[in-house]
Amino acid sequence: MQRISKLFIKRISSRLSTDEEAELQAWRDESEENRRLYERLTDPSYVKAQLDLWQMVDSERSCREMQLEVDRIRRRSRLKSYGVSMAALIAVALGIGVFLYNNIGVGSDGVHMAEVPKKYQTVQTVDEIKPGSTRAMLSDAAGHKVVLNESDTAKVATVLLTTENADSLERNLCLEVPRGGEFKIQLEDGTEVWLNSSSRLYYPKTFSGDVRKVRIEGEAYLAVATDSLRPFYVETDNQQIRVYGTEFNVRYYPDETEVYTTLERGKVSLSRLDEPDAELFLTPGHQAVFRTADQRVRVRPVNTDVVTSWRKGRFVFEHQTLMRIMQDLSRWYDFEYEFTDDSLRGEEFMGSIPRYSDFTTAIAILEKCGGIKFSVSDGKVIVSRSGQ
Structure with a gap:
C-alpha cells in the first residue's frame, strides 16, 4: 500500500509515467473497494474534507515520514492539480492511511482517538448559523483516521483504515460525529446505528465470541439485529443495556447529569456495570433515567416520537x-x-x-x-x- 500511496501523491503533484499509470489502474481494478478508494482520493471535495481534518490535528506532531515526503514534493512542484495547496497532499495521505499521528488519546477498548478541539464556530449574525450535515471521523486502534461523508458506508470506511494495517490483530474502531454532524452506519451483524451530533460509537470490526458489545457517548438510535446466540450490549456511564432484538434511543452526554434510555419497540434490560445481575426491564413507550451522581434510576412513560424526532x-x-x-x-x-x-x-x-x-x-x-x-x-x- 505504501507504493500505491506514493503513486497517488505523484499523480496529484506532477505526472505519472505510462507504466505508473498502468500500475495504479491495475490496482484500482483488483476489487470494488480499491475502485471506490481510487474515486474517493481523486475527488476534490474529499481532498478538502481531509484538509479540514488535518487542520484539526496538531501538525507539529506529524510523523517524520510525512514531513520528509512533503519537503521532497515542495522542492519540485507547485501543485497546480485541483487547485489545492501543499496541505492537500497531506490530506490525501490521511485518506490512504499511510501516515500516523502521535497526538492521539486512548478510548474505550483501546481505541485511539484524535481529540477534536471543543471549538464552536464564531458567528457575527444569526443568519450565518447553518444546520449540520452528514459527516463523521472513523479511527482504529493503530491511530489511522479517515473523514466520512454521506456517500460513505461502514464497510468502505473499514477498508480505508485496515488496508494499510492488514496484519494487525487490533480491529476496534471508533466512529466520532462532531458538532454539527450526524451519521448512520450498519455494523457487521446488520445492526443499524444513527448517531447524533457530538457523539461517539466504539465497536469492533467484527463481533467475535458469544456476545456483541459496543459503547456510546452522546446520543444514538439503534435497530439491533436479532441473534439469539449472541446477546447485544450497549455500555454508557457505568450502565449496561442488554438488548433482546429491538429499537431504542440512548442519550449519554458526559456534560449532562443523566443517561436516558428510551424503548420504542422490543425489550431491553438495564443494569449497573458493577451489578450486572440486577436487571431492570423496560417495556415499549417507557424511558429509564439513570442519574450519574447517585446511580439511581427511575422509569417513566414517554412519547417515543418526541424522543426520537431528531432521527426523523x-x-x-x-x-x-x-x-x-x-x-x-x-x-x-x-x-x-x-x-x-x-x-x-x-x-x-x-x-x-x-x-x-x-x-x-x-x-x-x-x-x-x-x-x-x-x-x-x-x-x-x-x-x-x-x-x-
Missing part, C-alpha cells in the same frame, strides 16, 4: 426546558451560547422545529412561543428575555 428530521419539544433545547440546538448548529438571565434555563417550551432549517427559522419559532429573544455578541448566541 425534526426537533420536537414537549415540556422541554430552554436549557435542554439550547444544548441540542447548539450541538446541531455548532455555536456557543449564554443566558443573560439564569432563570430562563428552567422555563419549559412546547413546539417543533425542522432539523434542517436555517437557525433563523428555529429561533423564530422559539421567539413566537413568547418571552425570549436571540442575538449575537462576541461570537456567541445570547438568549435573553424580550424587552431586555
Whole structure:
C-alpha cells in the first residue's frame, strides 16, 4: 500500500509515467473497494474534507515520514492539480492511511482517538448559523483516521483504515460525529446505528465470541439485529443495556447529569456495570433515567416520537426546558451560547422545529412561543428575555 500511496501523491503533484499509470489502474481494478478508494482520493471535495481534518490535528506532531515526503514534493512542484495547496497532499495521505499521528488519546477498548478541539464556530449574525450535515471521523486502534461523508458506508470506511494495517490483530474502531454532524452506519451483524451530533460509537470490526458489545457517548438510535446466540450490549456511564432484538434511543452526554434510555419497540434490560445481575426491564413507550451522581434510576412513560424526532428530521419539544433545547440546538448548529438571565434555563417550551432549517427559522419559532429573544455578541448566541 505504501507504493500505491506514493503513486497517488505523484499523480496529484506532477505526472505519472505510462507504466505508473498502468500500475495504479491495475490496482484500482483488483476489487470494488480499491475502485471506490481510487474515486474517493481523486475527488476534490474529499481532498478538502481531509484538509479540514488535518487542520484539526496538531501538525507539529506529524510523523517524520510525512514531513520528509512533503519537503521532497515542495522542492519540485507547485501543485497546480485541483487547485489545492501543499496541505492537500497531506490530506490525501490521511485518506490512504499511510501516515500516523502521535497526538492521539486512548478510548474505550483501546481505541485511539484524535481529540477534536471543543471549538464552536464564531458567528457575527444569526443568519450565518447553518444546520449540520452528514459527516463523521472513523479511527482504529493503530491511530489511522479517515473523514466520512454521506456517500460513505461502514464497510468502505473499514477498508480505508485496515488496508494499510492488514496484519494487525487490533480491529476496534471508533466512529466520532462532531458538532454539527450526524451519521448512520450498519455494523457487521446488520445492526443499524444513527448517531447524533457530538457523539461517539466504539465497536469492533467484527463481533467475535458469544456476545456483541459496543459503547456510546452522546446520543444514538439503534435497530439491533436479532441473534439469539449472541446477546447485544450497549455500555454508557457505568450502565449496561442488554438488548433482546429491538429499537431504542440512548442519550449519554458526559456534560449532562443523566443517561436516558428510551424503548420504542422490543425489550431491553438495564443494569449497573458493577451489578450486572440486577436487571431492570423496560417495556415499549417507557424511558429509564439513570442519574450519574447517585446511580439511581427511575422509569417513566414517554412519547417515543418526541424522543426520537431528531432521527426523523425534526426537533420536537414537549415540556422541554430552554436549557435542554439550547444544548441540542447548539450541538446541531455548532455555536456557543449564554443566558443573560439564569432563570430562563428552567422555563419549559412546547413546539417543533425542522432539523434542517436555517437557525433563523428555529429561533423564530422559539421567539413566537413568547418571552425570549436571540442575538449575537462576541461570537456567541445570547438568549435573553424580550424587552431586555
